[in-house]
Every structure is written in structure tokens, then in C-alpha cells.
Amino acid sequence: MTTRRRRLSWVLVLLFLVMxxxxxxxxxxxxxxxxxxWTILLLVADSIFGAWLMRREGARAWNALTTALSSGKLPSNEIADGALIVLGGALMLSPGFVSDVFGIVLILPFTRPIFRRVLSTVVQKRIVVSAMPSGFGPATQRPRNDDIVTGEVIDKDEPA
Known part of the structure; x- marks a missing residue:
């Protein structure tokens, strides 16, 4: 089992058992x-606050994305912000205080840059790993000799 699969297994155990x-x-x-x-009321109020925060920050992220696109700038930060807001919103949908805290921290504009850096580091590592040739798959396949046909192109419209 590779290190990456072991790490993914632990993340899944954490998500589905520990959380x-x-x-x-x-x-x-x-x-x-x-x-x-009071606990139920606090959970409902927490969800309402999370929905309001997600809507507000989502609108800001959308405006920043459209501004970056219209100015011709690569919108990497804006896309990362949008992804973090969606992830935070998904965490806010699940009932419970722990996931709500994580969701709100991902959505808040002053804590989001920290997680944006983490997300960009993970994505950069994935891009470098996926761009490296592995010796398997279509990226490293060479044409076989029977795939190459030698011949001459004859144009019928052109006089010989």
C-alpha cells in the first residue's frame, strides 16, 4: 500500500468514525x-449565521472572480476562495458544533487566506505528481511500428 493510500485511509477513518x-x-x-x-436553538442559530456568512462571502468571492476574469488576471486566489466557501458551507450543513466551527473558520475572510495557502500547496503537489511521467499510461506510450504507415499523398485536383 502506498503512502498516499495509507494517508487517505486515515483521513477517511477520521471523517467517518472520529468526527x-x-x-x-x-x-x-x-x-x-x-x-x-437551548442546544437545539444554538444549533439553529449557528446554521442561520453560517448560511448568512456563506451567502455574503460567496457573493464577495463571485465579484472578485468576475473582476479578475474581466481584467485578464489568472483568478487562482478567487477560485480557491470559492472552493473553501463551498467546503465551509458543506460543513455547516452537517449538524454539530465541531463541523460548524471548521466550516465557519473556512468561510471567514480573515482565516481563509491560511487555508488558501494550504489548498494551493496541496494542489501544486498534485499537479507536479500528475505531470511527472510514471512509466505507465497514455502519457508515456510510444507509437508502435505497425501504427506508422509510410506512403505518398496524391491530390486528384492537381495535374500530374
């Missing part, structure tokens, strides 16, 4: 401290 357990633990702890109804 729900952490969400349940935090929900139970908050519910015991402030009560069930």
Missing part, C-alpha cells in the same frame, strides 16, 4: 450544560 463521535460528545456536553432546547 461523528466528536460531534456526539460535544452535543451531549453542551446539552448537559445549557439544556436540550
Amino acid at each position: 461523528p463521535l466528536a460531534e456526539l460528545f460535544v452535543l451531549i456536553q453542551v446539552g448537559q450544560v445549557i439544556g436540550v432546547w
Whole structure:
């Protein structure tokens, strides 16, 4: 198993096993401290705030993207901001305080540049790895001798 697959396996374990357990633990702890109804109200208010924040920052990111495109600038930061806002919004959709905190941190305009740098580093590594020849696949295939046909092109409209 490659290092990349092992890392992906751990990320999936974290996402599908540890995160729900952490969400349940935090929900139970908050519910015991402030009560069930206040916890539910806090989750609803948190979702409303997240939706408002995502809408506001999404509109700003869209305006920045259209401005960059119209000026002929490569919109790499704007695209990264849009991706982070969408990811933050997806985290805000899942119920729980832990994912909401991560979602809000991804959406906030003053914390997003940190994650933009992380995202651009990951994307740059992926581009370098995918651009390197691996010895397998279409990028390194050479034409076989039976794929090459030698011949002469004859144009019928041109007099001989």
C-alpha cells in the first residue's frame, strides 16, 4: 500500500468514525450544560449565521472572480476562495458544533487566506505528481511500428 493510500485511509477513518463521535460528545456536553432546547436553538442559530456568512462571502468571492476574469488576471486566489466557501458551507450543513466551527473558520475572510495557502500547496503537489511521467499510461506510450504507415499523398485536383 502506498503512502498516499495509507494517508487517505486515515483521513477517511477520521471523517467517518472520529468526527461523528466528536460531534456526539460535544452535543451531549453542551446539552448537559445549557439544556436540550437551548442546544437545539444554538444549533439553529449557528446554521442561520453560517448560511448568512456563506451567502455574503460567496457573493464577495463571485465579484472578485468576475473582476479578475474581466481584467485578464489568472483568478487562482478567487477560485480557491470559492472552493473553501463551498467546503465551509458543506460543513455547516452537517449538524454539530465541531463541523460548524471548521466550516465557519473556512468561510471567514480573515482565516481563509491560511487555508488558501494550504489548498494551493496541496494542489501544486498534485499537479507536479500528475505531470511527472510514471512509466505507465497514455502519457508515456510510444507509437508502435505497425501504427506508422509510410506512403505518398496524391491530390486528384492537381495535374500530374
